[in-house]
Amino acid sequence: MTPDRALDFMNDMLWAAAVIAGPVMLATLLVGLTVSIFQVATQIQEITLSYVPKIVTAGLMLIILGPWMISRLTSFARDLYLTIPALAQ
Incomplete structure (x- = not known):
């Protein structure tokens, strides 16, 4: 396996993690921001x-x-x- 291929796998893994975790983190961020504004106002x-x-x-x-x-x-x-057999070449 070449270093470029390893970096491609790492890039795919990081994007998958960001896409999977993103909606939960964004919703939690919006709720936290709303609660913070409410706390400051009151x-x-x-x-x-x-x-x-x-x-x-x-x-x-x-x-x-x-x-x-x-x-x-x-x-x-x-x-x-599925890409494991191709890595042996």
């Missing part, structure tokens, strides 16, 4: 007010997008395993 500095909505949002996103995330991950793994 001057309520309750620590659980910032954590609980983010945890609930992440959990709901994982439940909703879980099948898509698993299929995306298994497709990446399957493609990677």
